[in-house]
Amino acid sequence: MRNDPRKSTVMNVLAKPADLEAAAPAGAFVEEVTAVQHYTDRLFRFRMTRPASFRFRSGEFVMIGLMIDGKPLYRAYSIASPAWDEELEFFSIKVPDGPLTSHLQKIQPGDAVLMKKKPTGTLVNDALVPGKRVYMFSTGTGIAPFASLIRDPDTYEKFDQVILTHSCREVAELKYGEDLVEQTINDPLIGEFAKDKLVHYTSVTREDFPRQGRITDLIKSGKLFEDLGVPPLDPAIDRGMICGSMDMIKDTKTLLEEAGLTEGANNKPAEFVVERAFVG
Ligand code: A2P
Numbered sequence: 141m142r143n144d145p146r147k148s149t150v151m152n153v154l155a156k157p158a159d160l161e162a163a164a165p166a167g168a169f170v171e172e173v174t175a176v177q178h179y180t181d182r183l184f185r186f187r188m189t190r191p192a193s194f195r196f197r198s199g200e201f202v203m204i205g206l207m208i209d210g211k212p213l214y215r216a217y218s219i220a221s222p223a224w225d226e227e228l229e230f231f232s233i234k235v236p237d238g239p240l241t242s243h244l245q246k247i248q249p250g251d252a253v254l255m256k257k258k259p260t261g262t263l264v265n266d267a268l269v270p271g272k273r274v275y276m277f278s279t280g281t282g283i284a285p286f287a288s289l290i291r292d293p294d295t296y297e298k299f300d301q302v303i304l305t306h307s308c309r310e311v312a313e314l315k316y317g318e319d320l321v322e323q324t325i326n327d328p329l330i331g332e333f334a335k336d337k338l339v340h341y342t343s344v345t346r347e348d349f350p351r352q353g354r355i356t357d358l359i360k361s362g363k364l365f366e367d368l369g370v371p372p373l374d375p376a377i378d379r380g381m382i383c384g385s386m387d388m389i390k391d392t393k394t395l396l397e398e399a400g401l402t403e404g405a406n407n408k409p410a411e412f413v414v415e416r417a418f419v420g
Contacts, residue, residue, distance in 0.1 A: 153206055153207065153208055153243045154206070154243070154246060154247060154248075154251050154252075155207065155251070155252050156172075156250060156251065156252055157170050157171070157172045157252040159252070160207065160252045160254070163207065163210075164254065165212045165254070167256060167257055168205070168212065168254045168255060168256055168257065169191045169194070169254070169255045169256075169257060170252050170253075170254060171188045171189045171190070171191065171228070171252070171253050171254075171255055172188060172189045172249075172250065172251070172252060172253075173186055173187070173188050173247050173248065173249050173250065173251045173252075173253055174187045174188055174189060174227055174249055175187040175249060176247060176248060176249065178245075179312060179313065179315050179316055180310065180312045180313055181234065182233060182234055182313070183231070183232070183233060183234065183280075183281065183313055183316065184231075184232055184234060184245060185220070185229060185230065185231045185232065185316060186229070186230055186232070186244075186247060186253075187221075187227050187228065187229045187230075188227060188228050188230075188253055188255075189227060189228075190225070190226060190227050190228045191255075194228075194255075194257070194259075195223075195259075196219055196223060196259035197223070197259070197261075197264045197265075197266070198219075198222060198223055198264065198265070198285075198288040198289045198291075198292035198294070198295070199218070199261055199263035199264045199265070199285045199286075199288055199289050199381070199415075200218070200219060200259040200260055200261035200263070200264060200285070201216045201217055201218040201219065201259065201260065201261045201285070201415070201418070202216070202217060202219060202255055202256060202258070202259045202260075203215070203216055203217070203255065203256035204216075204217040204230060204240075204244075204253060204254070204255055205240065205253070205254040205255070205256075206240065206243055206244060206253065206254060207254070208239070208240075208243065212254055213239055213240050214240070214254070214256060215240045215241070215418055216418040217230045217232065217284070217418065218230070218231075218261070218263075218281075218284035218285040218288070218383070218415070218417070218418075219259065219284075219285070219288055220283075220284040220285070220287035220288055221287070221288060221291075222288055222291035222292055222330070223288070223292060224291075224329070225291075228255075229287070230284065231281050231283065231284040231287065231316055232244060232245070232281060233280065233281050261285070261415055262404075262405055262406060262413045262414070262415055263285045263286075263289070263381050263383060263413055263414075263415045264406065264413075265289070265292070265294050265295060265298055266406065266409065267404045267405055267406050267409050267410075267413045268298075268379045268381070268404060268409055268410070268411070268412070268413060269379070269404070269409045269410060269411060270298060271298075271299060271377050271378060271379040271411070272299065272300050272301065272377035272378070273299060273300060273301040273302075273303065273370070273377060273378050273379070274295070274298070274299045274301070274302055274303070274378075274379040274380070274381065275303045275305065275373075275378065275379070275380045275381070276289065276290070276302070276303065276304045276305065276380075276381045276383075277305050277355055277380060277381065277382045277383070277384070277392050278304070278305065278306050278307075278317075278382075278383050278384055278417075279306070279307045279308065279355065279383075279384035279385065279388045279417070280308055280309075280313065280384060280385070280417060281417045282382075282383035282384035282385075282388070282417035283304070283306050283316065283317050283320075283383070284383070284417070285381075285383055285415060286304055286381070286383065287316075287317075287320050289381070290302060290304060290320075290321070290324055290330075290334065290338055291324055291327070291330050291334075292330075293329075293330060293333060296330075296333035296334070296337050299337070299379070300337060301337055301339065301370075302334075302337050302338045302339070303339045303341060303368065304317070304321070304338065304339065304340050304341065305341045305342070305343075305355050305364070306340070306341070306342050306343075307342070307343045307344070307345060307353075307354060307355045308342075308343075308344055308345070309344070309345055309346040309347070310344065310346060310347050311344050311347050311348075311349055313344075314342050314344065317340065317342065318340075318342075321338065321340040324338065325338065339368065341364065341367070341368065343355065343358060351367070354388075355388075355392065356388070356391045356392055356395060359373075359392070359395050360395065372399070373395075373396065373399035373400075373401065374399070374400075375399065375400040375401045375402075375411055378399075378401065378411070379401075379411055379412060380392075380396050380401060380411065380412035380413075381412065381413050381414075381415075382396075382412065382413070382414040382415070383414070383415050383416070383417050384416075384417050385416070385417060386416060389414050389415075389416060392414075393412070393414055396411075396412050
């Protein structure tokens with residue numbers, strides 16, 4: 141192991157599940173990483189084992205952590221896998237000096253990850269009143285909760301059309317969503333619904349790409365609706381879910397409100413819901 145560069149800097153952080161079981165904080169599961177895929181120097185996804193007792197609603201998030209200097213450090217992560225998947229998947233940013241992600245980005249299959257036991261969140265089908273079409277507006281890692289929702293049969297039962305928008309700085313950052321949508325359409329279970337109802341709409345803001353611009357600008361100019369061949373936002377039939385940075389949420393929310401949609405919550409379903417894509 142002399143040549144393993146991970147050893148020198150993060151020896152006290154990355155551990156095997158068996159090593160952590162004894163030291164695990166109360167209220168947390170110790171799970172094992174099963175796969176890791178890096179997309180760019182800013183983005184990666186990882187999969188891990190799922191505790192048999194763990195249940196969640198598509199679109200919810202959970203606290204994921206590592207033991208750092210003997211203490212657990214957690215950040216909120218949307219669950220990207222569908223409820224029927226036997227593993228759990230997460231899509232993460234890498235923040236160079238991020239207290240958690242500077243370590244988490246180095247995990248490999250076999251390493252241990254902590255997960256708090258209770259999922260929560262507002263990006264759930266139950267927080268929306270019935271409608272015809274649902275827009276899932278995402279930027280960057282904000283696509284994660286929608287990766288779960290577009291693989292949930294309930295989403296297709298509730299809506300005739302599911303429009304997943306994903307805008308990123310660079311073309312390579314779209315790859316996670318492109319693979320996801322392709323797998324969803326070809327999935328033996330969910331593909332039947334997704335083929336007819338799911339639309340993937342992408343744009344890039346800092347590189348050449350066939351469609352450029354922020355999602356907010358594409359809404360404002362009407363290009364989004366023109367490209368999709370649908371009428372502008374209508375509170376009678378359209379529903380929205382928003383996940384991205386604080387600024388992206390604020391600006392997209394304003395546009396939905398200007399179109400007459402109102403914000404909902406778990407205890408008060410309405411026409412759109414929001415959740416911040418977490419970083420750290
Ligand atoms: P831009 O390149 O113009 O900043 P980030 O990785 O910083 O979260 O950005 C992901 C995507 O979200 C980028 O394409 C970025 O565009 C876009 N974005 C950033 N702020 C906003 C905003 N206020 N409204 C809409 N899109 C935004």
